[in-house]
Amino acid sequence: xxxxxxxxxxxxxxxxxxxxxxxxxxxxxxxxxxxxxxxxxxxxxxxxxxxxxxxxxxxxxxxxxxxxxxxxxxxxxxxxxxxxxxxxxxxxxx
Numbered sequence: 262x263x264x265x266x267x268x269x270x271x272x273x274x275x276x277x278x279x280x281x282x283x284x285x286x287x288x289x290x291x292x293x294x295x296x297x298x299x300x301x302x303x304x305x306x307x308x309x310x311x312x313x314x315x316x317x318x319x320x321x322x323x324x325x326x327x328x329x330x331x332x333x334x335x336x337x338x339x340x341x342x343x344x345x346x347x348x349x350x351x352x353x354x355x
Contacts, residue, residue: 271291286350292343300336303332303333308330309330309331311330312325312327313327313343317346317349318353
């Protein structure tokens with residue numbers, strides 16, 4: 262059996278319209294695998310409509326960004342922004 266500390270916790274919620282995944286911002290491997298899959302979809306010519314919400318501090322209000330990604334370059338830019346935001350949140354301990 263693998264080391265229990267290496268176990269990744271993922272929360273999966275399903276309803277009749279959506280599948281929602283919750284992944285710790287500390288699980289870089291899982292996040293990168295998910296982003297790789299989304300990048301592959303864009304490279305295949307599929308457009309993604311991303312609705313992103315975040316808070317940069319406990320006292321901050323919830324922020325929402327919506328964008329449509331149709332090109333690999335846009336996807337790379339968004340991935341970079343997500344990595345920066347995750348890094349900021351990790352440092353702040355939000």
